Amino acid sequence: MTDFSTDQAAGRRYTVNLSILFTELPLLERPAAAAAAGFTAAELWWPWIDAPEPPSAERDALKGAFEDAGVRLTGLNFYAGRLPGPDRGALSLPGEESERFRANIAAAADFAGSLGCGALNALYGNRVDGTDPAEQDAIALTNLQLAARAADRIGAVLLIEALNRAESPRYPLASAPAAIEVVDRVNAETGLGNARFLMDLYHLAMNGEDLPTVIDRYTPRTGHVQIADNPGRGAPGTGSLPLADLLRRLDKAGYGGWIGLEYKPGDGPSAAAFDWLPPADRAAR
Numbered sequence: 001m002t003d004f005s006t007d008q009a010a011g012r013r014y015t016v017n018l019s020i021l022f023t024e025l026p027l028l029e030r031p032a033a034a035a036a037a038g039f040t041a042a043e044l045w046w047p048w049i050d051a052p053e054p055p056s057a058e059r060d061a062l063k064g065a066f067e068d069a070g071v072r073l074t075g076l077n078f079y080a081g082r083l084p085g086p087d088r089g090a091l092s093l094p095g096e097e098s099e100r101f102r103a104n105i106a107a108a109a110d111f112a113g114s115l116g117c118g119a120l121n122a123l124y125g126n127r128v129d130g131t132d133p134a135e136q137d138a139i140a141l142t143n144l145q146l147a148a149r150a151a152d153r154i155g156a157v158l159l160i161e162a163l164n165r166a167e168s169p170r171y172p173l174a175s176a177p178a179a180i181e182v183v184d185r186v187n188a189e190t191g192l193g194n195a196r197f198l199m200d201l202y203h204l205a206m207n208g209e210d211l212p213t214v215i216d217r218y219t220p221r222t223g224h225v226q227i228a229d230n231p232g233r234g235a236p237g238t239g240s241l242p243l244a245d246l247l248r249r250l251d252k253a254g255y256g257g258w259i260g261l262e263y264k265p266g267d268g269p270s271a272a273a274f275d276w277l278p279p280a281d282r283a284a285r
């Protein structure tokens, strides 16, 4: 088992993605389960995949579940359509989906802000047959500016993520440079400077990118990192990625943000998917 122990993890802050881990539990029970596993921080995809503006009672219940568990919400995806499912975002889709994304902007920012969440992830959306990519990109730029302003309102960064081609073949941001280009375009349009790259090492590895080069080149414009091993998108140590070395490289590159654990728990319960990380290193300092 690769050594992720304290001398290497000192100062690192881990956050558990409760949309891919602990999903065997009802949503409202997941923050407490993460706390029971030793974590003090968690992140989420948009939890209400059919509702860009969920009932306030549901939002209040989820907020209470985080607060009661003593778990910080560190990252939240905007409404992204059916995810888990075939969709990979709504902000670049014409018509109703773009309107649903716009309706979600305030709801997501308000919910995130109510929990002190500092990062909002705006998945770009899949290409749509019969729609000009340039039209989708124009819709995306307008919506990303609105999202960046909402993120700024709560003191958060806006994240732009590259996904892997194999599992998201219609998603246009399939490389670090492609995501960085959008980050730069949004920052140029808004002047806010709060758009950042979401460096998901699993997706980038699946695309065959040279991860040390990505880390060395893009850490300064990175607002969040997510990890899973490859192949398999499982816990560190279940694949062949040198994740301990890559995290050390991120340390040396000056990355001090959250490290999102966005991986599949495997055959066992999610609570058993953290043996690679000493319990003493799970709580954010």
Ligand SMILES: O=C(O)C(=O)CO
Residues within 6 Å of the ligand: 045, 077, 083, 121, 123, 161, 163, 200, 262
């Ligand atoms: O769909 C995925 O794989 C994601 O990482 C969503 O944030």
